[in-house]
Amino acid sequence: MVEKKEGMLEFIRSDLAALTAYTPHPGGTGGKPAAPVAEILDRLDTNESPYDLPDDLKQKLAWAYQQELENNRYPDGGHTALRWAISEYVNESAGLPPGAFTPKNISVGNGSDELIRSLLIATCLKGEGSILVANPTFSMYTILAQSLAVPVVSVGRSSTTFETNLVEAQSAIEQTQNPPIRVVFVVHPNSPTGNPLTEAELNWLRSLPANVLVVVDEAYFEFSQNTLLADALQRPNWVILRTFSKAFRLATHRVGYAIAHPELVVALEKVRLPYNLPGFSQTAARFALAHRNLLLSMVPGLLAERNRMFQALQQHPALEVWASSTNFLYLRLRAEYPPERGDLGQVCQELKQMGTLVRYVSHGLRITIGTPEENQRTLMRLQTVLASKFSS
Ligand SMILES: *Cc1c(COP(=O)(O)O)cnc(C)c1O
Numbered sequence: 001m002v003e004k005k006e007g008m009l010e011f012i013r014s015d016l017a018a019l020t021a022y023t024p025h026p027g028g029t030g031g032k033p034a035a036p037v038a039e040i041l042d043r044l045d046t047n048e049s050p051y052d053l054p055d056d057l058k059q060k061l062a063w064a065y066q067q068e069l070e071n072n073r074y075p076d077g078g079h080t081a082l083r084w085a086i087s088e089y090v091n092e093s094a095g096l097p098p099g100a101f102t103p104k105n106i107s108v109g110n111g112s113d114e115l116i117r118s119l120l121i122a123t124c125l126k127g128e129g130s131i132l133v134a135n136p137t138f139s140m141y142t143i144l145a146q147s148l149a150v151p152v153v154s155v156g157r158s159s160t161t162f163e164t165n166l167v168e169a170q171s172a173i174e175q176t177q178n179p180p181i182r183v184v185f186v187v188h189p190n191s192p193t194g195n196p197l198t199e200a201e202l203n204w205l206r207s208l209p210a211n212v213l214v215v216v217d218e219a220y221f222e223f224s225q226n227t228l229l230a231d232a233l234q235r236p237n238w239v240i241l242r243t244f245s246k247a248f249r250l251a252t253h254r255v256g257y258a259i260a261h262p263e264l265v266v267a268l269e270k271v272r273l274p275y276n277l278p279g280f281s282q283t284a285a286r287f288a289l290a291h292r293n294l295l296l297s298m299v300p301g302l303l304a305e306r307n308r309m310f311q312a313l314q315q316h317p318a319l320e321v322w323a324s325s326t327n328f329l330y331l332r333l334r335a336e337y338p339p340e341r342g343d344l345g346q347v348c349q350e351l352k353q354m355g356t357l358v359r360y361v362s363h364g365l366r367i368t369i370g371t372p373e374e375n376q377r378t379l380m381r382l383q384t385v386l387a388s389k390f391s392s
Pocket of ligand 1: 112
């Protein structure tokens, strides 16, 4: 067979050549590292919980797999039981009365990533809309928009508080044409920076016209306990995204959900794949909800570890660390450390060679809170690497 160089297959959409596939662990977690990687790999780069399901829950889930799951049958494409359970949890989580949100307000996706894509398809495709993001933020909005050829308008944030530059954002809304901005994506609290939306940002979002969809990504709600569901109840142009991938400890099962006006839910259901969520994933998510108190009981300990890490990292003279409402911390080098001495991208690489994965983003490091042992190792390794580069 003739070897094909990239770019030779003429049937591939030409604009895809400029895109690269998403890599959760840039450089990989396996393969051949530059130096031998330490035995223990601390994966602190994707913000999952460090805790797998407890053994007895895993056993119950395995039992459900053996006794209930029909491997030969398609799963419930309407996610009926799961949507009921989610709507109940959603109301409880926001202190809303039972029935405030119902299954008609819920759409379930193969991770909230799928819902982000469905939202783009349902709003912006065919040249009908652009999206607005404030960087740095969750990269998937831009990646998915680009893969659908949806234009992305990005505005900046304060370099001290990471609040969105609202002057820029408002002028983008007013001036973007062909196509106009149809969707604004915000994360609450933001990733990678860990800050919740401020009153000013909230007021601005509330002031947006009804023909602009506001997507509030609450992937970290179970850590922040800060939700805008009450707004979504009042505003048909708001949608809240949540996920089972973080505090609920189910990242492998790929379950996310949207809470929205029923008409938007109908639109999302039209554009998704019919059997988007495997039966076992639906079972696992229902399990997680049924045992939510047990699963979420790890949250306070993770938050205490986050606070401990925050205190410890703040002691380092080279680092600026931001307070976080989530299960990760964001830090940058202080301005007085000039780039000639190295940057955090190199620190990230060296940590990897020592066996700790963290994420390098926008000149900073985002470090997921792991188990106390992982956190301690990370502190030690970070201190070692920084000492070699930045000690006075
Ligand atoms: C982790 C994360 C998600 C979750 O994505 P899933 O596809 O549900 O795993 C969504 N949004 C943000 C901001 C995240 O950090």
